[in-house]
Amino acid sequence: MTGKHQKVALNPKSLPAPPARFSHGVRKGGILQTAGQVGFRPAVEGEPPTPAGPTLREQMLQTLANLQAVLEEGGATWDDVMMIRVYLTDTAHFAEMNEIYNAYFDEHPTEPPAARTTVYVGLPAGLLIEIDALAVLD
Amino acid sequence: MTGKHQKVALNPKSLPAPPARFSHGVRKGGILQTAGQVGFRPAVEGEPPTPAGPTLREQMLQTLANLQAVLEEGGATWDDVMMIRVYLTDTAHFAEMNEIYNAYFDEHPTEPPAARTTVYVGLPAGLLIEIDALAVLD
C-alpha cells in the first residue's frame, strides 16, 4: 500500500485450500516463501485433501508438483529457489528421498542447485514428507 | 558500519533474556527474523522464565504476543510477516492450534496471510509450542 512492495498471496487453484488462515505461498518484492507442502492431490470440490498415495515416491512427487505450482504462481522457477527444507518421518527414507530428489532435479535442472536441510519429525498420520522452499527473484 | 545496512538486535524488555548468546530477533535492511519464541510470561526480575500456563492455548497466545513484541521492536507488523514456522509436540494439537491461529489472526488481520509450516518435534519439558517468523519490510 504505502510501501514499494506489496505482499501477494500465492494460492494455486490446483492445491487444496489451506486448513487455516495461511497462504500456500507469499511473495513480497524479490522474496518468495512457500508454506510447507505435502503430497495432497489436486483439490476436488467437496472432498477432503487426499494424499497422492501411501508411498514416499507418490507423496514426494506430488509435493514437488505442489511446490512448483506455488513458485509459478509467484513468477518463480526452481532456478530461483535458495533453500529447500525437507521433513521426513523416518531416517530409513533418506536414501530413497535422495534418489527421487536427484531424478526430479535431473528433469527440472537448476544450476546451481538450492541448499537443503533434511530433518526427521512427526507429521499427521499418513503423511511421510513435507517440504517448503525459499526463493529469491531478481 | 561499512555497509548500507546495519544488523540490529530486537530484544523487547517484556521478554525473558535469551538463554544463550542469541537475539530474540534481528533486522538488517528489509529482512527481519525472529528467534523461536515460546510461551514464557513477561520477564520478572530475579525469576526464571515461566510458561504462561500448561495448556496449548495459554502458551500459544503468549508465544504470539512475544512474537508481536519482537516484530514491533523492529518496526514491523504481522502484515510484514512472510513465514510462520510452528513447532508442536503432538499431532493431536493440530486442530486446536488452527482454531487458536484463526481466532488470533481474525483479531490481528494480515492480508494476505503469511505462509506457514507446521511440524512435530521435541521441545523442553513443559513447552507445547514454539514459533518463529520471517518478515520482509518495504
Next chain:
Amino acid sequence: MTGKHQKVALNPKSLPAPPARFSHGVRKGGILQTAGQVGFRPAVEGEPPTPAGPTLREQMLQTLANLQAVLEEGGATWDDVMMIRVYLTDTAHFAEMNEIYNAYFDEHPTEPPAARTTVYVGLPAGLLIEIDALAVLD
C-alpha cells in the same frame, strides 16, 4: 543470466560432497543460505563422510567450522548471519549446546548476535546436531 543477480553455489573444498543434488550454500544478491551442516570432518578423497567424533562438542565445533567455511565461500562472516537453526536429537543436550555456543561466539564475536531456533528432531544414526544459517549481506 537475465537478471541483476545470479545464484552462486557455495561448496567449500573442505566439506564432503553433498549426498544429493544440493549445494552446501547458495548466495543470490544479498541473501546467503547454507544447507544444514553436520559434524563431518574435512573430506578425504575416497572415504565416506565421517563425524568429527561421538560427542556433541566435537560434532558441534566441526559443524560450526563447516558453516563458517560456507559463509566465507560466499563472502560473508558470522556478523552477517541473521538466523541460526539448531537441530538437536535430545533435550538433555540443550545446556551443553548453549555452553559450546556461547564459548564459540565469544571467540567469533558477532554484534549483535543472530536469532536462533532450537528444536529436537531425529537425525541419521551417529549424528547429534545439525545447524543451518541465513545471512544477509549489504
